[in-house]
Structures are given as C-alpha cells and as structure tokens.
Amino acid sequence: MKNRVVITGLGLVTPLGIDLEENWRKALAGISGINKLSLPGAGGCAIQAVGAVSDKDWQKIAEEFPEEALGEGERRTLFALWAAKAALEDSGLISSQGKRGRWGVTFAAGLGIYSLEDVHRWLLRDGSFDLMRFGRECSEVRRESMVRNHSHRAASVIAAKFSLSGLNCTVTSACASATQAIGIGFRAIQRGDADVILTGGSDSMINPLGLVGFVLLQAAATDSVDPGVTCRPFDRKRTGLVIGEGAGVAILEDEGHALKRGAKIYGEVGGYGSSMDSYQVTAPHPQGLGAALCMANALKDAGLEPDAIDYINAHGTGTRLNDAAETLAVKKVFKERAQRIAISSSKSLIGHLMAAAGAPEFVYTALTVYRDEIHPTSNLSHPDPKCDLDYVPNVMRCRRVEAALSNSFGFGGQNASVVVKKYVA
Numbered sequence: 483m484k485n486r487v488v489i490t491g492l493g494l495v496t497p498l499g500i501d502l503e504e505n506w507r508k509a510l511a512g513i514s515g516i517n518k519l520s521l522p523g524a525g526g527c528a529i530q531a532v533g534a535v536s537d538k539d540w541q542k543i544a545e546e547f548p549e550e551a552l553g554e555g556e557r558r559t560l561f562a563l564w565a566a567k568a569a570l571e572d573s574g575l576i577s578s579q580g581k582r583g584r585w586g587v588t589f590a591a592g593l594g595i596y597s598l599e600d601v602h603r604w605l606l607r608d609g610s611f612d613l614m615r616f617g618r619e620c621s622e623v624r625r626e627s628m629v630r631n632h633s634h635r636a637a638s639v640i641a642a643k644f645s646l647s648g649l650n651c652t653v654t655s656a657c658a659s660a661t662q663a664i665g666i667g668f669r670a671i672q673r674g675d676a677d678v679i680l681t682g683g684s685d686s687m688i689n690p691l692g693l694v695g696f697v698l699l700q701a702a703a704t705d706s707v708d709p710g711v712t713c714r715p716f717d718r719k720r721t722g723l724v725i726g727e728g729a730g731v732a733i734l735e736d737e738g739h740a741l742k743r744g745a746k747i748y749g750e751v752g753g754y755g756s757s758m759d760s761y762q763v764t765a766p767h768p769q770g771l772g773a774a775l776c777m778a779n780a781l782k783d784a785g786l787e788p789d790a791i792d793y794i795n796a797h798g799t800g801t802r803l804n805d806a807a808e809t810l811a812v813k814k815v816f817k818e819r820a821q822r823i824a825i826s827s828s829k830s831l832i833g834h835l836m837a838a839a840g841a842p843e844f845v846y847t848a849l850t851v852y853r854d855e856i857h858p859t860s861n862l863s864h865p866d867p868k869c870d871l872d873y874v875p876n877v878m879r880c881r882r883v884e885a886a887l888s889n890s891f892g893f894g895g896q897n898a899s900v901v902v903k904k905y906v907a
Contacts, residue, residue, distance in 0.1 A: 487671045488740050488905055489748040491573025491733030492845045493565035495684075496832045497533040497726055500542065500564060502572065505842075506849055508831070509857040510878040514710040515832050516724055521690070528697045531709035532688050533726025533833025535561065554639065555625040558591060558838075561729035562636035562684035563643060565841075569731040570644060574745060575678065586649030586676045588667035589637040590659035590683030592837035594628025598690050636684050648676050654837060657797070657892030658756075659683055660730065661840030664900055665754035667734050677739045682845075683838035684729035696725060699764055701801055714861040715798035715827035716805050716869040723799045726833025730841030732848065741907075749851040752885065752901035753784025759895025765803050766891060770811030773797075776897035777815045777887060784901040786885060788816045791823055791901075793856055793886040795847045796873075798827025799834055804891065806868045813871075824881060826874040830860040840890035844900060847888040851902050854882050 494500065497515025498508045508515070516533045524530070535557075543564045544551035550560060570576040575585075600623045604616040623629045634652040641650050649670055653663040660683030667679035687693070696702035703712045703722035713724040740747060757779065759772035766773065781788060797808055813820045828843045835842065850856055855878060862875035885903035 484672045485674055486737035487668050487734050487751045488737050489732055489751065489848050490735045490740050490745040491569040491575065492748065492848060493568030493572060493731040494842055494845055495535060495543070495561040495565050496728040496842050497535060498832055500539045502568065509828070509846060510855055512858045512860045512876055512878065513831070514860055516709050516713055518709050527693060528704045529693050529702050529725070530706060531703060531712035531724050533724055534688055535728055550639065556631045556635065557626070557686040557727065558684040558729070559631065559636045559639055561686065561727070562589070562640055565682065565684065565729040565731040566640045566644065566680055569680065569733050573733040574743070575733065581677065582645050582647050584648050584676050585646045585678040586670065587637045587641050587646050588649065588651050588653070588663045588670065588679055588681045589640065590653045590663040590837050590841065591633045591636050592654065592685040592687060593633060594631045595626060595689050595691060597624045597627055600624055600627055640680065646680060649679070655892060655896045656894050657834070657836060657839050658890040658896035658898040659837035659840070659892070661844065661888060661890035661898035661900055662756060664732065664840065664844055665756060665898060668751045668754050668900070671734055671736050677736045679734045680731060681734055682729065682731035682841035685836045685838035686727035687725055687836050688727050693725065696723070703800065711861045713800045713830050713833060715796070715800040715830050715859055716866060716873045717862050718864040718866040720800045720802065720805065722801050723829070724833040726835045728832065728835055728842060729838055730845045732844055747905045748848045749902050750905045752786065752903045753780045753782070755779025755783055755899045757897045759897065761895055763894050766807040766895070768807060770807040770814060772895055772897045773808055773811035773889070773891050774814040776899045777811065777889065780887060780899040780901050784903070786901065788819050790885045791816070791887055792881065792883045793850055794823055794825045795843045795886065795888045796825050796827045797889045797891045798829055798859065800829060808889070808891065809869045809871055820871055824856050824872055824874050824879060826857055826859045828857065831857070840888065840898065843890070844888050847886050847902050851883050851886050851904055855880055856883070
C-alpha cells in the first residue's frame with residue numbers, strides 16, 4: 483500500500499510578486515513580470531529582457547531575514563527562505579510541534595555563480611588565473627560566489643531555519659531540477675519515509691556570466707522589442723527564452739497526517755515520471771520521445787488514462803525547438819484527446835527560472851486544480867502551424883480541472899512530469 487500525498491501549503495517569489503494571491507491574480511490577468519535588464523552596463527548586453535524580482539520585493543525579503551541578508555547575501559537562498567516560510571505559514575505548520583525528524587526538504591537549485599569581479603581580481607597581466615594567490619585569498623571572494631554558496635546551500639539553510647531535520651537533498655539537473663525534487667519528495671512520503679516534505683526550488687542567473695551563457699547557446703531571446711512581449715511560447719514569431727529568477731515551494735504531506743490536524747488541502751499529487759532523451763545536450767529530441775515517455779510514466783504512476791487530464795502546465799520555453807517538440811510529445815501521449823486539453827506556459831509571464839522553473843509552475847498547477855482557473859499563455863498572437871494545440875492564448879479560462887500535468891524538460895535531455903489531481907477523501 484502506498485501512502486497518499488496531499489498539498490497543504492504554497493509559497494512563491496516571482497517577478498509577479500512575493501505573495502501567493504498577488505501572483506495568481508496577475509497570472510490570470512496575463513500580466514507580465516518581465517522587464518528591461520537593469521544591471522550596470524546593461525546597455526551593451528545582447529539580452530535586454532529578464533524576469534527579475536523587483537527591488538521593492540527584494541527589500542521586503544531582506545528585511546524579513548536580516549541576519550541571512552547580511553551574512554548569506556545570495557539571492558536564490560533568500561528567495562528560498564521567503565517562499566519556504568510562506569508555504570509553511572499557509573500550511574499551518576510553521577509553529578507546529580510535530581515529529582521534525584520526519585519532516586524533510588527536497589529542493590532544487592542551479593549551480594553557483596562566479597562573479598566577474600572575482601575572476602578579474604586574480605587575473606595576471608598575461609590573462610592567466612593566479613591559482614596560488616587565489617588559494618591564499620579565497621576567503622575574500624564575494625559572498626554570492628560559488629566558492630561560498632554551493633547548490634545545497636538553500637536546502638540546508640531552510641532545514642536549519644525551520645527545524646526540518648529529516649530527509650534533505652538537493653537536485654541540480656538543469657531545467658527539470660525542481661520537478662524532479664518534487665517527485666523525490668512525493669516518493670519519500672508515498673513509501674512512508676516522511677510525513678512532511680518542503681519541496682520546490684530557487685534560482686537566480688541574472689548576472690553577466692549567466693546571461694552570456696544562454697547567448698552563446700543561441701537559446702535566449704535577444705529582441706529589442708517591449709520586454710513584456712519578448713517571451714512568446716508557441717508563437718510563430720518566438721525567438722527564445724527569457725531568463726527569470728525566484729522560487730516556488732510546496733508543502734507535501736501524508737494524507738493521514740494532514741487530516742489528523744485538519745489541514746486545508748489544495749490537491750493530491752497523483753504520480754511522477756522522469757526520463758532522459760539520450761539525444762543531445764543542447765536540444766530536445768525532435769520527436770519529443772523523452773518528453774512523451776516522461777508524461778506517460780507520470781500517468782501510469784498515477785493510475786490515470788490520458789482522458790483524465792484536463793490541463794497541462796507546459797514547459798513552454800519560447801524556443802523554436804522546445805515548443806515544437808513538446809507539442810509532438812503531447813500528441814504522442816494523448817492522441818485525439820490532445821486537442822481538448824487546455825495548455826498554458828507560465829514562462830510567458832515570469833520567464834524561465836532555470837533550475838527552479840518547475841517549482842512556481844507546480845504551484846500554479848496546484849492552484850488551477852484547486853480553483854478551476856487556468857492562466858493564459860501571454861503574447862500568443864501568431865499561431866504556429868507546428869504548435870496547433872489549445873494553448874489558452876492571452877485570456878484566462880474557467881474550466882473544471884480534475885487532473886493536471888506539470889512538465890519540465892531540461893538541457894541535457896532531463897525530463898520530469900508530475901500529476902496533480904483534485905483531492906477526494
């Protein structure tokens with residue numbers, strides 16, 4: 483017998499805001515959180531549109547966690563703390579006296595960053611790096627540097643801050659990281675290894691080295707148009723992804739544990755699937771084979787037929803290759819049903835949160851199932867014949883959603899999908 487796993491708390495930090503209701507209200511209205519890049523010297527950057535958390539919201543986060551803001555300083559870790567606290571408060575567990583040894587964290591984070599200032603500081607006149615001097619002075623690197631903040635930093639800080647002393651793991655598998663972390667947390671509760679799992683992801687790659695990497699990969703949008711319309715998933719005129727930052731957290735809980743304390747339940751995690759394209763590092767399988775297998779595995783794990791899915795929160799990056807491959811994958815799995823499934827891309831509103839991407843998308847999927855409301859895919863004005871499914875263009879939709887799928891397909895061919903369904907006792 484497998485334990486049933488329910489969702490009892492949600493928290494967000496996105497370019498749309500740091501409050502759950504504010505995020506959802508803006509998402510339903512199709513409001514974009516994508517704005518013009520404002521880093522120093524940004525005028526010379528090929529990328530001009532990013533989904534950055536506002537300075538006002540960053541200040542609120544820093545004020546909420548003053549010790550961590552002064553000592554830690556890394557944006558993704560502070561984002562994670564805010565979203566974690568919001569989700570724990572939403573679940574009613576923030577001050578609960580439970581068996582904390584059975585409460586854990588499964589979290590996603592991208593690789594740490596190297597700042598240009600640190601690279602420049604230890605360069606020799608011939609352009610080589612002074613390893614000896616760096617070794618003596620490495621404690622002086624900037625506090626957000628990878629040297630001080632490894633991928634597991636957010637998960638460990640969350641666990642310490644909120645006394646979550648059970649299972650703790652970090653997933654770093656490109657754009658599929660957060661959805662895989664959610665799947666791992668789901669499995670832990672399902673098999674009885676934990677009662678509560680705080681799961682999701684946090685990332686921030688809006689920095690010079692992070693941005694230039696996606697320019698070199700030719701994956702990022704470099705339009706000079708209004709930033710709010712730069713991200714155009716499934717549109718014929720799409721030109722690439724828009725980098726975003728933020729965090730998403732969900733509280734997963736054993737059904738019996740949640741019912742015993744009278745928790746509000748947003749929905750049930752029904753199944754999880756993962757796969758590997760085994761095709762190419764920087765491109766999805768052109769027929770969407772890995773993505774199709776991943777979705778099929780999630781449905782099988784949930785014990786659902788394709789006809790049971792009413793909504794898909796698509797990976798929907800706005801790149802030429804991904805959107806076409808994802809469309810083919812959906813058709814492969816759902817066949818005739820594919821035309822009747824409502825599909826939307828959250829990235830059109832908040833950008834691509836990289837390792838954390840699947841976390842806010844899972845939160846939005848849970849809200850869709852709970853409230854029977856579907857946020858639109860914004861900026862979809864020029865239908866692409868290769869992307870001919872119902873992508874809920876530009877206007878939100880009210881529709882009964884019994885079960886939904888949240889997809890994440892990452893660089894390197896990493897794929898993950900999670901099924902969320904209405905909770906029925």
